[in-house]
Amino acid sequence: MKLGQYVEKNSWFHRLDGRSKIIFLISLTLMSFILDNIMINLLILLIIVFLSFSAKIGKKFLKSLGKFAGLIVFAGFVWILFYRESLFQANKCGVELFRIGPIIVDSTGLYYGVKMPLRIIIMISIPSLFFMTTTIREFIISLSKMGIPYIVSFTFGLAAQLIFSLSNEYEKIKNAQIARGLEVDSGNLFKRIRNHIPILIPFTVRSIELADEINLAISLKNFNPSIRNRKFYRDKKMSFIDYLLISLSFLILLLSIIVRLGVFHELPKIYF
Amino acid sequence: MKKAIVINNLWSKYDENWVLKNIYLKIYRGESVGLVGPTGSGKTTLAKHILGLLKPIKGRVIVDGIDVSKTSASKMARIVGYLFQNPSHQIFSETVYDEIAFGLKNFGIKNIDERVRSMAETMGLIDKLEESPFNLSIGERERVAIASILVLDPKILILDEPTIGQDYKNYILLKFLLNRLRERGKTIILISHDMELILEHCDRIIALKNGEILYDGDIKIFFNNAFLLKNLNLDLPPLLKFSKKYGLNKFVRNIDELIKVLKNEARPIC
Numbered sequence: 200m201k202l203g204q205y206v207e208k209n210s211w212f213h214r215l216d217g218r219s220k221i222i223f224l225i226s227l228t229l230m231s232f233i234l235d236n237i238m239i240n241l242l243i244l245l246i247i248v249f250l251s252f253s254a255k256i257g258k259k260f261l262k263s264l265g266k267f268a269g270l271i272v273f274a275g276f277v278w279i280l281f282y283r284e285s286l287f288q289a290n291k292c293g294v295e296l297f298r299i300g301p302i303i304v305d306s307t308g309l310y311y312g313v314k315m316p317l318r319i320i321i322m323i324s325i326p327s328l329f330f331m332t333t334t335i336r337e338f339i340i341s342l343s344k345m346g347i348p349y350i351v352s353f354t355f356g357l358a359a360q361l362i363f364s365l366s367n368e369y370e371k372i373k374n375a376q377i378a379r380g381l382e383v384d385s386g387n388l389f390k391r392i393r394n395h396i397p398i399l400i401p402f403t404v405r406s407i408e409l410a411d412e413i414n415l416a417i418s419l420k421n422f423n424p425s426i427r428n429r430k431f432y433r434d435k436k437m438s439f440i441d442y443l444l445i446s447l448s449f450l451i452l453l454l455s456i457i458v459r460l461g462v463f464h465e466l467p468k469i470y471f
Numbered sequence: 472m473k474k475a476i477v478i479n480n481l482w483s484k485y486d487e488n489w490v491l492k493n494i495y496l497k498i499y500r501g502e503s504v505g506l507v508g509p510t511g512s513g514k515t516t517l518a519k520h521i522l523g524l525l526k527p528i529k530g531r532v533i534v535d536g537i538d539v540s541k542t543s544a545s546k547m548a549r550i551v552g553y554l555f556q557n558p559s560h561q562i563f564s565e566t567v568y569d570e571i572a573f574g575l576k577n578f579g580i581k582n583i584d585e586r587v588r589s590m591a592e593t594m595g596l597i598d599k600l601e602e603s604p605f606n607l608s609i610g611e612r613e614r615v616a617i618a619s620i621l622v623l624d625p626k627i628l629i630l631d632e633p634t635i636g637q638d639y640k641n642y643i644l645l646k647f648l649l650n651r652l653r654e655r656g657k658t659i660i661l662i663s664h665d666m667e668l669i670l671e672h673c674d675r676i677i678a679l680k681n682g683e684i685l686y687d688g689d690i691k692i693f694f695n696n697a698f699l700l701k702n703l704n705l706d707l708p709p710l711l712k713f714s715k716k717y718g719l720n721k722f723v724r725n726i727d728e729l730i731k732v733l734k735n736e737a738r739p740i741c
Contacts, residue, residue, distance in 0.1 A: 404605070
Protein backbone atom coordinates (compact mmCIF):
# COMPACT_ATOMS: atom_id res chain seq x y z
CA MET A 200 0.00 0.00 0.00
CA LYS A 201 1.34 3.38 -1.03
CA LEU A 202 0.74 6.47 1.07
CA GLY A 203 -2.08 8.49 -0.40
CA GLN A 204 -3.49 5.69 -2.54
CA TYR A 205 -7.28 5.51 -2.39
CA VAL A 206 -8.65 2.86 -0.04
CA GLU A 207 -12.23 1.86 -0.72
CA LYS A 208 -14.24 1.75 2.53
CA ASN A 209 -17.75 2.64 3.52
CA SER A 210 -17.14 5.25 6.21
CA TRP A 211 -18.66 8.62 7.06
CA PHE A 212 -15.40 10.32 6.07
CA HIS A 213 -15.38 8.58 2.67
CA ARG A 214 -18.98 9.64 2.09
CA LEU A 215 -18.27 13.32 2.74
CA ASP A 216 -18.28 15.68 -0.20
CA GLY A 217 -14.78 16.37 -1.51
CA ARG A 218 -15.25 20.12 -1.04
CA SER A 219 -15.89 19.87 2.70
CA LYS A 220 -12.87 17.57 3.09
CA ILE A 221 -10.65 19.99 1.15
CA ILE A 222 -11.81 23.00 3.19
CA PHE A 223 -11.49 21.19 6.53
CA LEU A 224 -8.04 19.79 5.82
CA ILE A 225 -6.78 23.14 4.45
CA SER A 226 -8.04 24.84 7.61
CA LEU A 227 -6.09 22.33 9.73
CA THR A 228 -2.95 23.00 7.66
CA LEU A 229 -3.36 26.76 7.99
CA MET A 230 -4.00 26.39 11.72
CA SER A 231 -0.72 24.55 12.05
CA PHE A 232 1.15 27.40 10.35
CA ILE A 233 -0.74 30.29 11.96
CA LEU A 234 -0.40 29.08 15.55
CA ASP A 235 3.05 27.52 15.05
CA ASN A 236 3.02 25.69 18.38
CA ILE A 237 4.18 22.16 19.15
CA MET A 238 1.14 21.33 21.28
CA ILE A 239 -1.27 22.57 18.60
CA ASN A 240 0.61 20.60 15.95
CA LEU A 241 0.42 17.49 18.14
CA LEU A 242 -3.32 18.08 18.54
CA ILE A 243 -3.72 18.40 14.75
CA LEU A 244 -1.79 15.18 14.27
CA LEU A 245 -4.03 13.42 16.80
CA ILE A 246 -7.12 14.71 14.96
CA ILE A 247 -5.74 13.37 11.66
CA VAL A 248 -4.97 9.95 13.20
CA PHE A 249 -8.42 9.87 14.81
CA LEU A 250 -10.05 10.73 11.46
CA SER A 251 -8.06 8.00 9.71
CA PHE A 252 -9.31 5.41 12.23
CA SER A 253 -12.88 6.66 11.96
CA ALA A 254 -12.49 6.33 8.17
CA LYS A 255 -11.50 2.67 8.75
CA ILE A 256 -8.06 3.17 7.20
CA GLY A 257 -6.13 3.87 10.43
CA LYS A 258 -3.78 0.88 10.29
CA LYS A 259 -2.92 1.38 6.62
CA PHE A 260 -2.49 5.10 7.16
CA LEU A 261 -0.05 4.64 10.05
CA LYS A 262 1.78 1.83 8.28
CA SER A 263 2.36 3.87 5.15
CA LEU A 264 3.25 6.96 7.21
CA GLY A 265 5.80 4.79 9.00
CA LYS A 266 7.74 4.50 5.74
CA PHE A 267 8.75 8.12 6.23
CA ALA A 268 10.14 7.44 9.71
CA GLY A 269 13.73 7.52 8.45
CA LEU A 270 13.22 10.85 6.68
CA ILE A 271 11.51 12.38 9.72
CA VAL A 272 14.21 11.24 12.14
CA PHE A 273 16.88 12.49 9.72
CA ALA A 274 15.13 15.89 9.49
CA GLY A 275 14.99 16.03 13.30
CA PHE A 276 18.74 15.45 13.63
CA VAL A 277 19.56 17.98 10.92
CA TRP A 278 17.51 20.65 12.71
CA ILE A 279 18.99 19.83 16.11
CA LEU A 280 22.55 20.01 14.83
CA PHE A 281 22.41 22.67 12.13
CA TYR A 282 19.46 24.96 12.91
CA ARG A 283 21.92 27.85 13.29
CA GLU A 284 22.75 27.55 9.58
CA SER A 285 19.09 27.81 8.54
CA LEU A 286 18.20 30.68 6.20
CA PHE A 287 14.99 31.33 8.11
CA GLN A 288 16.53 31.21 11.55
CA ALA A 289 15.62 34.44 13.35
CA ASN A 290 15.43 33.36 17.00
CA LYS A 291 18.20 33.83 19.46
CA CYS A 292 20.24 30.77 20.32
CA GLY A 293 19.15 28.80 23.37
CA VAL A 294 20.96 27.39 26.37
CA GLU A 295 23.92 25.29 25.35
CA LEU A 296 23.42 21.65 26.31
CA PHE A 297 26.55 20.00 24.86
CA ARG A 298 29.02 20.18 22.00
CA ILE A 299 29.97 17.67 19.30
CA GLY A 300 33.22 19.10 17.96
CA PRO A 301 32.36 22.43 16.36
CA ILE A 302 28.59 21.72 16.50
CA ILE A 303 26.67 23.15 19.47
CA VAL A 304 23.47 21.45 20.60
CA ASP A 305 21.22 23.86 22.50
CA SER A 306 17.63 24.08 23.71
CA THR A 307 16.46 26.00 20.60
CA GLY A 308 17.97 23.25 18.42
CA LEU A 309 16.03 20.65 20.37
CA TYR A 310 12.86 22.72 19.97
CA TYR A 311 13.35 22.89 16.20
CA GLY A 312 14.26 19.21 16.16
CA VAL A 313 10.76 18.42 17.39
CA LYS A 314 8.79 21.20 15.70
CA MET A 315 10.02 20.79 12.14
CA PRO A 316 9.64 16.98 11.84
CA LEU A 317 6.17 17.36 13.36
CA ARG A 318 5.35 19.89 10.67
CA ILE A 319 6.67 17.50 8.00
CA ILE A 320 4.44 14.71 9.37
CA ILE A 321 1.43 17.04 9.21
CA MET A 322 2.30 18.17 5.70
CA ILE A 323 2.53 14.54 4.57
CA SER A 324 -0.42 13.15 6.47
CA ILE A 325 -3.09 15.76 5.61
CA PRO A 326 -3.03 15.28 1.82
CA SER A 327 -2.56 11.55 2.36
CA LEU A 328 -5.70 11.30 4.46
CA PHE A 329 -7.57 13.20 1.76
CA PHE A 330 -6.42 11.03 -1.14
CA MET A 331 -6.83 7.78 0.85
CA THR A 332 -10.52 8.65 1.32
CA THR A 333 -11.29 10.48 -1.93
CA THR A 334 -11.10 9.20 -5.49
CA ILE A 335 -9.23 11.23 -8.09
CA ARG A 336 -12.51 11.68 -9.99
CA GLU A 337 -14.18 13.12 -6.89
CA PHE A 338 -11.18 15.37 -6.31
CA ILE A 339 -11.42 16.82 -9.83
CA ILE A 340 -15.20 17.35 -9.50
CA SER A 341 -14.77 19.00 -6.09
CA LEU A 342 -12.14 21.44 -7.33
CA SER A 343 -14.23 22.21 -10.37
CA LYS A 344 -17.32 22.89 -8.24
CA MET A 345 -15.26 25.17 -6.03
CA GLY A 346 -14.88 27.46 -9.02
CA ILE A 347 -11.45 26.35 -10.17
CA PRO A 348 -11.33 26.14 -14.00
CA TYR A 349 -11.84 22.55 -15.17
CA ILE A 350 -8.52 22.42 -17.00
CA VAL A 351 -6.71 23.30 -13.74
CA SER A 352 -8.75 20.79 -11.69
CA PHE A 353 -8.17 18.13 -14.31
CA THR A 354 -4.42 18.83 -14.36
CA PHE A 355 -4.24 18.57 -10.55
CA GLY A 356 -6.16 15.29 -10.67
CA LEU A 357 -3.98 13.93 -13.43
CA ALA A 358 -0.84 14.90 -11.52
CA ALA A 359 -2.13 13.11 -8.40
CA GLN A 360 -2.94 10.05 -10.50
CA LEU A 361 0.48 10.14 -12.14
CA ILE A 362 2.25 9.96 -8.77
CA PHE A 363 0.92 6.43 -8.28
CA SER A 364 1.53 5.38 -11.88
CA LEU A 365 5.11 6.63 -11.67
CA SER A 366 5.58 4.98 -8.31
CA ASN A 367 4.56 1.65 -9.88
CA GLU A 368 6.91 2.25 -12.81
CA TYR A 369 9.76 3.00 -10.39
CA GLU A 370 9.12 -0.28 -8.60
CA LYS A 371 9.12 -2.24 -11.87
CA ILE A 372 12.36 -0.61 -13.06
CA LYS A 373 14.03 -1.23 -9.71
CA ASN A 374 13.04 -4.91 -9.84
CA ALA A 375 14.29 -5.22 -13.44
CA GLN A 376 17.70 -3.86 -12.45
CA ILE A 377 17.90 -6.00 -9.30
CA ALA A 378 17.20 -8.98 -11.58
CA ARG A 379 20.50 -8.12 -13.30
CA GLY A 380 22.42 -8.09 -10.03
CA LEU A 381 22.20 -4.40 -9.12
CA GLU A 382 22.72 -3.89 -5.37
CA VAL A 383 20.48 -0.90 -4.76
CA ASP A 384 20.64 -0.67 -0.98
CA SER A 385 24.21 -1.61 -0.19
CA GLY A 386 27.38 0.36 0.35
CA ASN A 387 27.89 3.90 1.59
CA LEU A 388 25.66 6.87 0.74
CA PHE A 389 27.61 7.83 -2.42
CA LYS A 390 27.59 4.25 -3.70
CA ARG A 391 23.86 4.03 -3.09
CA ILE A 392 23.26 7.27 -5.01
CA ARG A 393 25.45 5.98 -7.87
CA ASN A 394 23.56 2.65 -7.81
CA HIS A 395 20.33 4.54 -8.45
CA ILE A 396 21.51 5.86 -11.84
CA PRO A 397 20.48 2.63 -13.67
CA ILE A 398 17.02 3.16 -12.16
CA LEU A 399 16.67 6.90 -12.70
CA ILE A 400 17.51 6.90 -16.43
CA PRO A 401 14.83 4.33 -17.46
CA PHE A 402 12.49 6.03 -14.99
CA THR A 403 12.89 9.37 -16.79
CA VAL A 404 12.35 7.66 -20.14
CA ARG A 405 9.22 5.87 -18.86
CA SER A 406 7.87 9.12 -17.35
CA ILE A 407 8.12 10.84 -20.74
CA GLU A 408 6.58 7.79 -22.46
CA LEU A 409 3.75 7.73 -19.91
CA ALA A 410 3.04 11.45 -20.36
CA ASP A 411 2.99 10.91 -24.11
CA GLU A 412 0.59 7.96 -23.76
CA ILE A 413 -1.77 10.00 -21.58
CA ASN A 414 -1.61 12.89 -24.04
CA LEU A 415 -2.54 10.54 -26.86
CA ALA A 416 -5.35 8.91 -24.86
CA ILE A 417 -6.84 12.30 -23.97
CA SER A 418 -6.58 13.56 -27.55
CA LEU A 419 -8.25 10.41 -28.90
CA LYS A 420 -11.21 11.02 -26.60
CA ASN A 421 -11.56 14.54 -28.01
CA PHE A 422 -11.03 16.11 -24.59
CA ASN A 423 -12.19 19.70 -24.53
CA PRO A 424 -11.60 21.47 -21.21
CA SER A 425 -13.26 24.70 -22.28
CA ILE A 426 -16.83 23.27 -22.19
CA ARG A 427 -18.95 25.49 -19.97
CA ASN A 428 -21.55 24.20 -17.47
CA ARG A 429 -19.96 20.77 -17.40
CA LYS A 430 -22.24 18.02 -16.07
CA PHE A 431 -20.86 15.21 -13.96
CA TYR A 432 -22.15 11.66 -14.22
CA ARG A 433 -21.67 10.91 -10.51
CA ASP A 434 -22.66 14.04 -8.73
CA LYS A 435 -22.62 14.24 -4.94
CA LYS A 436 -24.82 16.55 -2.95
CA MET A 437 -23.64 18.34 0.18
CA SER A 438 -25.14 16.84 3.33
CA PHE A 439 -25.72 18.36 6.76
CA ILE A 440 -22.40 16.94 8.00
CA ASP A 441 -20.62 18.61 5.08
CA TYR A 442 -22.05 21.99 5.99
CA LEU A 443 -21.19 21.34 9.64
CA LEU A 444 -17.59 20.50 8.76
CA ILE A 445 -17.23 23.60 6.57
CA SER A 446 -18.59 25.77 9.39
CA LEU A 447 -16.17 24.13 11.81
CA SER A 448 -13.32 24.79 9.39
CA PHE A 449 -14.08 28.50 9.21
CA LEU A 450 -14.43 28.60 13.00
CA ILE A 451 -11.01 26.95 13.38
CA LEU A 452 -9.47 29.47 10.99
CA LEU A 453 -11.12 32.43 12.70
CA LEU A 454 -10.01 31.28 16.15
CA SER A 455 -6.48 30.67 14.91
CA ILE A 456 -6.25 34.20 13.50
CA ILE A 457 -7.71 35.71 16.69
CA VAL A 458 -5.25 33.80 18.88
CA ARG A 459 -2.37 34.74 16.60
CA LEU A 460 -3.29 38.42 16.75
CA GLY A 461 -3.06 38.17 20.54
CA VAL A 462 -6.67 38.95 21.37
CA PHE A 463 -6.57 36.17 23.95
CA HIS A 464 -3.61 35.41 26.15
CA GLU A 465 -0.69 33.92 24.28
CA LEU A 466 -0.72 30.15 24.04
CA PRO A 467 1.37 28.47 26.73
CA LYS A 468 4.86 27.69 25.48
CA ILE A 469 6.28 24.30 26.24
CA TYR A 470 9.85 25.42 25.85
CA PHE A 471 12.05 27.79 27.80
CA MET B 472 16.59 -35.73 -10.74
CA LYS B 473 17.85 -32.82 -8.65
CA LYS B 474 15.43 -30.19 -7.45
CA ALA B 475 15.89 -26.66 -8.79
CA ILE B 476 13.04 -25.04 -6.86
CA VAL B 477 11.23 -26.24 -3.76
CA ILE B 478 8.33 -24.21 -2.41
CA ASN B 479 6.73 -25.23 0.87
CA ASN B 480 3.50 -23.73 2.18
CA LEU B 481 4.05 -20.34 0.56
CA TRP B 482 1.61 -17.56 1.46
CA SER B 483 1.85 -14.07 0.03
CA LYS B 484 -0.25 -11.03 0.72
CA TYR B 485 -0.80 -7.69 -1.00
CA ASP B 486 -2.59 -5.17 1.21
CA GLU B 487 -5.35 -7.25 2.77
CA ASN B 488 -5.66 -9.77 -0.03
CA TRP B 489 -3.93 -13.12 -0.18
CA VAL B 490 -2.24 -13.33 -3.57
CA LEU B 491 -0.75 -16.79 -3.03
CA LYS B 492 -2.24 -19.40 -0.74
CA ASN B 493 -0.67 -22.58 0.49
CA ILE B 494 1.64 -23.18 -2.46
CA TYR B 495 3.60 -26.46 -2.49
CA LEU B 496 5.81 -26.97 -5.51
CA LYS B 497 8.83 -28.89 -6.70
CA ILE B 498 10.50 -28.03 -9.99
CA TYR B 499 13.35 -30.25 -11.15
CA ARG B 500 16.51 -29.22 -12.98
CA GLY B 501 16.10 -29.09 -16.73
CA GLU B 502 12.32 -28.98 -16.55
CA SER B 503 10.40 -26.61 -18.77
CA VAL B 504 7.31 -25.45 -16.93
CA GLY B 505 4.42 -23.37 -18.21
CA LEU B 506 2.89 -21.13 -15.56
CA VAL B 507 -0.64 -20.30 -16.69
CA GLY B 508 -3.80 -18.79 -15.28
CA PRO B 509 -6.12 -15.83 -15.58
CA THR B 510 -4.89 -12.27 -15.02
CA GLY B 511 -4.37 -11.64 -11.30
CA SER B 512 -4.08 -15.33 -10.44
CA GLY B 513 -0.64 -14.87 -8.84
CA LYS B 514 1.73 -16.03 -11.62
CA THR B 515 4.04 -13.00 -11.52
CA THR B 516 3.93 -12.92 -7.71
CA LEU B 517 5.06 -16.55 -7.61
CA ALA B 518 7.88 -15.77 -10.05
CA LYS B 519 8.96 -12.79 -7.95
CA HIS B 520 9.14 -15.07 -4.90
CA ILE B 521 11.44 -17.42 -6.81
CA LEU B 522 13.82 -14.56 -7.60
CA GLY B 523 13.49 -13.15 -4.09
CA LEU B 524 11.99 -9.82 -5.10
CA LEU B 525 9.20 -10.66 -2.68
CA LYS B 526 9.70 -12.36 0.66
CA PRO B 527 7.10 -14.86 1.88
CA ILE B 528 4.82 -14.00 4.80
CA LYS B 529 4.65 -17.69 5.56
CA GLY B 530 6.45 -20.67 4.09
CA ARG B 531 9.82 -21.24 2.39
CA VAL B 532 11.20 -20.89 -1.09
CA ILE B 533 14.40 -22.84 -1.77
CA VAL B 534 16.12 -22.19 -5.09
CA ASP B 535 19.16 -24.26 -6.03
CA GLY B 536 19.55 -25.14 -2.35
CA ILE B 537 19.43 -21.49 -1.19
CA ASP B 538 16.72 -20.15 1.09
CA VAL B 539 15.51 -17.13 -0.89
CA SER B 540 14.24 -15.25 2.17
CA LYS B 541 17.79 -15.16 3.57
CA THR B 542 19.44 -13.94 0.36
CA SER B 543 19.10 -10.66 -1.51
CA ALA B 544 17.35 -10.69 -4.89
CA SER B 545 20.42 -9.18 -6.56
CA LYS B 546 22.48 -12.18 -5.40
CA MET B 547 19.77 -14.62 -6.50
CA ALA B 548 19.93 -13.02 -9.96
CA ARG B 549 23.12 -15.02 -10.58
CA ILE B 550 21.03 -18.21 -10.38
CA VAL B 551 17.63 -17.00 -11.56
CA GLY B 552 17.32 -14.94 -14.73
CA TYR B 553 14.08 -12.98 -14.85
CA LEU B 554 12.98 -11.40 -18.10
CA PHE B 555 10.47 -8.64 -17.48
CA GLN B 556 7.72 -7.69 -19.92
CA ASN B 557 8.83 -4.20 -20.91
CA PRO B 558 12.43 -3.65 -22.12
CA SER B 559 12.09 0.07 -21.34
CA HIS B 560 12.18 -0.87 -17.68
CA GLN B 561 15.84 -1.81 -17.76
CA ILE B 562 17.61 -0.01 -20.60
CA PHE B 563 19.82 2.85 -19.44
CA SER B 564 23.31 2.43 -20.88
CA GLU B 565 24.89 4.53 -23.62
CA THR B 566 25.58 1.57 -25.88
CA VAL B 567 24.08 -1.85 -26.50
CA TYR B 568 27.44 -3.33 -25.47
CA ASP B 569 27.30 -1.70 -22.02
CA GLU B 570 23.68 -2.70 -21.60
CA ILE B 571 24.46 -6.38 -22.22
CA ALA B 572 27.58 -6.18 -20.05
CA PHE B 573 25.76 -4.52 -17.13
CA GLY B 574 24.89 -7.71 -15.24
CA LEU B 575 28.31 -9.25 -15.89
CA LYS B 576 29.99 -6.19 -14.34
CA ASN B 577 27.65 -6.33 -11.33
CA PHE B 578 28.74 -9.91 -10.62
CA GLY B 579 32.41 -9.25 -11.40
CA ILE B 580 32.42 -11.93 -14.09
CA LYS B 581 35.55 -12.20 -16.22
CA ASN B 582 35.81 -12.47 -20.04
CA ILE B 583 33.05 -9.88 -20.43
CA ASP B 584 33.99 -8.94 -23.99
CA GLU B 585 33.89 -12.52 -25.22
CA ARG B 586 30.56 -13.24 -23.58
CA VAL B 587 28.92 -10.00 -24.75
CA ARG B 588 30.01 -10.50 -28.36
CA SER B 589 28.95 -14.14 -28.38
CA MET B 590 25.51 -13.24 -26.99
CA ALA B 591 25.14 -10.32 -29.43
CA GLU B 592 25.94 -12.71 -32.28
CA THR B 593 23.22 -15.12 -31.14
CA MET B 594 20.68 -12.33 -30.77
CA GLY B 595 21.51 -10.69 -34.12
CA LEU B 596 22.84 -7.57 -32.44
CA ILE B 597 26.50 -7.79 -33.36
CA ASP B 598 26.36 -4.78 -35.69
CA LYS B 599 24.43 -2.73 -33.13
CA LEU B 600 26.87 -3.02 -30.23
CA GLU B 601 28.11 0.58 -30.43
CA GLU B 602 24.66 2.06 -30.98
CA SER B 603 22.51 3.64 -28.29
CA PRO B 604 19.79 1.19 -27.17
CA PHE B 605 17.35 4.11 -27.11
CA ASN B 606 17.70 4.45 -30.90
CA LEU B 607 16.71 0.82 -31.52
CA SER B 608 13.28 -0.44 -32.50
CA ILE B 609 11.10 -1.99 -29.77
CA GLY B 610 11.83 -5.47 -31.13
CA GLU B 611 15.57 -4.84 -31.04
CA ARG B 612 15.34 -3.40 -27.53
CA GLU B 613 13.51 -6.54 -26.46
CA ARG B 614 16.39 -8.59 -27.87
CA VAL B 615 18.88 -6.43 -25.93
CA ALA B 616 16.87 -7.07 -22.76
CA ILE B 617 16.86 -10.84 -23.39
CA ALA B 618 20.59 -10.78 -24.18
CA SER B 619 21.42 -8.91 -20.97
CA ILE B 620 19.74 -11.67 -18.94
CA LEU B 621 20.96 -14.69 -20.94
CA VAL B 622 24.56 -13.46 -20.92
CA LEU B 623 24.60 -14.15 -17.17
CA ASP B 624 24.00 -17.82 -17.99
CA PRO B 625 21.52 -18.39 -15.13
CA LYS B 626 20.56 -21.92 -14.14
CA ILE B 627 16.89 -21.03 -13.97
CA LEU B 628 15.15 -18.73 -16.42
CA ILE B 629 11.80 -17.06 -15.86
CA LEU B 630 10.19 -15.46 -18.90
CA ASP B 631 7.20 -13.27 -18.06
CA GLU B 632 4.93 -12.89 -21.10
CA PRO B 633 7.87 -12.93 -23.54
CA THR B 634 5.74 -12.82 -26.70
CA ILE B 635 3.75 -9.67 -25.96
CA GLY B 636 4.39 -7.02 -28.63
CA GLN B 637 6.83 -9.23 -30.55
CA ASP B 638 7.03 -9.24 -34.32
CA TYR B 639 7.31 -12.52 -36.24
CA LYS B 640 11.13 -12.38 -36.47
CA ASN B 641 11.52 -11.94 -32.70
CA TYR B 642 8.91 -14.60 -32.03
CA ILE B 643 10.86 -17.14 -34.11
CA LEU B 644 14.12 -16.08 -32.44
CA LEU B 645 12.53 -16.58 -29.03
CA LYS B 646 11.39 -20.08 -29.97
CA PHE B 647 14.91 -20.87 -31.22
CA LEU B 648 16.42 -19.60 -27.96
CA LEU B 649 13.99 -21.61 -25.86
CA ASN B 650 14.93 -24.78 -27.77
CA ARG B 651 18.63 -24.04 -27.28
CA LEU B 652 18.21 -23.35 -23.57
CA ARG B 653 16.27 -26.59 -23.13
CA GLU B 654 19.00 -28.52 -24.93
CA ARG B 655 21.53 -27.01 -22.53
CA GLY B 656 19.52 -28.32 -19.59
CA LYS B 657 18.30 -25.00 -18.22
CA THR B 658 15.26 -24.91 -16.00
CA ILE B 659 12.66 -22.72 -17.71
CA ILE B 660 9.52 -21.18 -16.27
CA LEU B 661 7.37 -19.68 -18.98
CA ILE B 662 4.58 -17.34 -17.89
CA SER B 663 2.32 -16.77 -20.86
CA HIS B 664 -1.17 -16.61 -22.24
CA ASP B 665 0.27 -17.78 -25.57
CA MET B 666 -0.85 -21.41 -25.50
CA GLU B 667 0.96 -22.18 -28.75
CA LEU B 668 4.29 -21.27 -27.15
CA ILE B 669 3.42 -23.20 -23.99
CA LEU B 670 2.41 -26.27 -26.01
CA GLU B 671 5.63 -26.29 -27.99
CA HIS B 672 8.10 -25.59 -25.19
CA CYS B 673 6.70 -26.91 -21.91
CA ASP B 674 6.41 -30.45 -20.60
CA ARG B 675 4.60 -29.56 -17.43
CA ILE B 676 1.86 -27.07 -16.62
CA ILE B 677 1.21 -25.30 -13.35
CA ALA B 678 -2.15 -23.56 -13.45
CA LEU B 679 -2.99 -20.92 -10.86
CA LYS B 680 -6.34 -19.40 -10.02
CA ASN B 681 -7.02 -16.96 -7.18
CA GLY B 682 -3.60 -17.66 -5.73
CA GLU B 683 -4.05 -21.43 -5.55
CA ILE B 684 -2.66 -24.23 -7.68
CA LEU B 685 -5.54 -25.62 -9.71
CA TYR B 686 -3.48 -28.04 -11.75
CA ASP B 687 0.10 -29.28 -11.70
CA GLY B 688 1.01 -31.98 -14.14
CA ASP B 689 1.51 -33.25 -17.64
CA ILE B 690 0.76 -30.91 -20.54
CA LYS B 691 -1.17 -33.56 -22.49
CA ILE B 692 -3.65 -34.19 -19.68
CA PHE B 693 -3.98 -30.42 -19.20
CA PHE B 694 -4.97 -29.74 -22.80
CA ASN B 695 -7.37 -32.70 -22.79
CA ASN B 696 -9.30 -31.29 -19.84
CA ALA B 697 -11.84 -28.93 -21.42
CA PHE B 698 -13.46 -28.12 -18.08
CA LEU B 699 -10.12 -27.00 -16.61
CA LEU B 700 -9.31 -24.84 -19.64
CA LYS B 701 -12.71 -23.17 -19.41
CA ASN B 702 -12.22 -22.59 -15.70
CA LEU B 703 -8.90 -20.86 -16.41
CA ASN B 704 -10.32 -18.72 -19.26
CA LEU B 705 -8.01 -20.50 -21.70
CA ASP B 706 -8.54 -21.91 -25.15
CA LEU B 707 -6.86 -24.73 -27.03
CA PRO B 708 -4.03 -23.66 -29.31
CA PRO B 709 -5.02 -23.76 -33.05
CA LEU B 710 -2.82 -26.81 -33.60
CA LEU B 711 -4.73 -28.89 -31.03
CA LYS B 712 -8.07 -27.55 -32.25
CA PHE B 713 -7.18 -28.77 -35.73
CA SER B 714 -6.03 -32.21 -34.60
CA LYS B 715 -9.12 -32.58 -32.40
CA LYS B 716 -11.49 -31.53 -35.18
CA TYR B 717 -10.01 -34.04 -37.62
CA GLY B 718 -9.77 -36.79 -35.03
CA LEU B 719 -6.00 -37.23 -35.04
CA ASN B 720 -4.95 -39.72 -32.42
CA LYS B 721 -1.50 -38.38 -31.63
CA PHE B 722 -0.85 -35.39 -29.37
CA VAL B 723 1.02 -32.91 -31.57
CA ARG B 724 3.07 -30.00 -30.23
CA ASN B 725 4.24 -28.18 -33.34
CA ILE B 726 3.65 -27.91 -37.08
CA ASP B 727 6.39 -30.43 -37.95
CA GLU B 728 4.81 -33.07 -35.71
CA LEU B 729 1.39 -32.31 -37.21
CA ILE B 730 2.68 -32.75 -40.76
CA LYS B 731 4.31 -36.04 -39.75
CA VAL B 732 1.08 -37.32 -38.22
CA LEU B 733 -0.97 -36.18 -41.21
CA LYS B 734 1.33 -38.05 -43.56
CA ASN B 735 1.01 -41.23 -41.50
CA GLU B 736 -2.71 -41.04 -40.87
CA ALA B 737 -3.79 -39.73 -44.29
CA ARG B 738 -6.12 -42.05 -46.21
CA PRO B 739 -6.55 -41.78 -49.99
CA ILE B 740 -9.91 -40.35 -50.99
CA CYS B 741 -11.64 -42.64 -53.45
